[in-house]
Amino acid sequence: MADLHSRAATPVSARLPDFPWDQLSEHAARARSHPDGIVDLSVGTPVDSTPQVAQQALREAADAPGYPVTIGNVETRQAAIDWLERRFGVTGLRLDPRPGSGEGAVLPVIGSKELIGALPLHLGIGPGDLVVQPELAYPTYEVGATLVGAEVLAADSLTAIGPRTPRLLWLNSPSNPTGQVLPPEHLRKVVEWCRDRGTLLVSDECYLECAWDAERPPSSVLHPDISGGSHEGILAVHSLSKRSNLAGYRCAFVAGDAAVVAELLAVRKNLGLQMPEPQQRVMAATLADDEHVVAQHARYAARRAVLREALEGAGFRIDHSEASLYLWATREEPCWDSVQWFADRGILVAPGAFYGAAGRRHVRVAFTATDERVAAAAARLRA
Incomplete structure (x- = not known):
């Protein structure tokens, strides 16, 4: 009975790793303090309208x-x-x-x-x-x-x-x-x-x-x-x-x-x-319907090109990234150092360590932000 009580008292959440995005809160706050606001490239959430x-x-x-x-x-x-x-x-x-x-x-x-x-x-x-x-x-x-x-x-x-x-x-x-x-x-x-x-x-x-x-x-x-x-x-x-x-x-x-x-x-x-x-x-x-997919693909392709050029100009190497909605970027430094570097410029990205030990020197940069925010991120990276 005591064993049953002990198991019932242990929350299921205790088995799980810490929710990774909670670890970004300090960097998100830093990015939000930028005079022109945050450019959130950490999560690949759609921002364009749901198709008609x-x-x-x-x-x-x-x-x-x-x-x-x-x-x-x-x-x-x-x-x-x-x-x-x-x-x-x-x-x-x-x-x-x-x-x-x-x-x-x-x-x-x-x-x-x-x-x-x-x-x-x-x-x-x-x-x-x-x-x-x-x-x-x-x-x-x-x-x-x-x-x-x-x-x-x-x-x-x-x-x-x-x-x-x-x-x-x-x-x-x-x-x-x-x-x-x-x-x-x-x-x-x-x-x-x-x-x-x-x-x-x-x-x-x-x-x-x-x-x-x-x-x-x-x-x-x-x-x-x-x-x-x-x-x-x-x-x-x-x-x-x-x-x-x-x-x-x-x-x-x-x-x-x-x-x-x-x-x-x-x-x-x-x-x-x-x-x-x-x-x-x-x-x-x-x-x-394939028409709306073609149109959305073109939007993402344009944003991807802008961000890729800016990232490479800032000294990052893009690995893989031949598909998905992300650029897998590295400057061969610890990923959290890169996250802080981006946050200092008002840009929030995801540390590669979220996805496994093999990602500890990369960051994941989403290109699902609006055209205006992608342009803002590119300008900050060029500066």
Whole structure:
């Protein structure tokens, strides 16, 4: 009884690392004291308007008195399938691979972060299990594994994993924070390695449409040239937050192995994790529209070019960054020294150490600020 009381008295938050953004508060205050105000390039949050196609879909779906279905509307899931095929050549996804099952290979979720953080719990991963993530990684991968008591290993090389068989292996291409794009041959190798061992491979592909290097476009692991024409043992996570300025709508989906999707669906039904009906209609409409994505891509490309030139002029080297919404910058000094240097100029950036020990000499610079704020940052860097 005492042991039960002790466990109940220990807050879950005690298992987790400190929330990284809290460590930036002192530097944020310093940046805000700049006479021309802060230029916040630390978080990749959209600042441009939500596209009209999304706003119109929301207005038309505003009357939604009933409960939504957890699996999502047929139209919403089909829009995700059509988008993956049209934009990235993914084939073979079906709404109902087994007649009468009510299951499918696509599941809408309430933002990709919620899915990523809860995935180990929903898949029954726990103590004694191993979760592998990239050496430089979105912190929520570790948070999800830590919450269920699983062991986390940061490794970019398959040989570094050793003899143990992971329950779950995360891929992230294009990468947050580095913007690195993994080549198709590497993705194929990881798919084969995971299948040989029965490891579930989950690919975070939320920046797939935010690519800048035309010679090396990113690929989905669900593409038949990478998956071998089968989605067994593979999931891909996608978000509309970046491509469509829908961060406030929490629209995302997971696609791939129908059996794993069915398992997630069964758990999420019991928890009542349902994407609201209006957001489902918005997701279907925005996935079907490429015009607003092209326009937003052009805005980001222009901001990226301005910031990159200014950073390089200030003595920073840009590594990777061929995709995503960030520039991975270094002057070969401790990242917190760089953070302070930027803050002294009224610019807030993210220290690379937030994403793993391998980032301790880099900073992540987002180019999601307005044109005016990006221009202000560039002027300060040139000065």
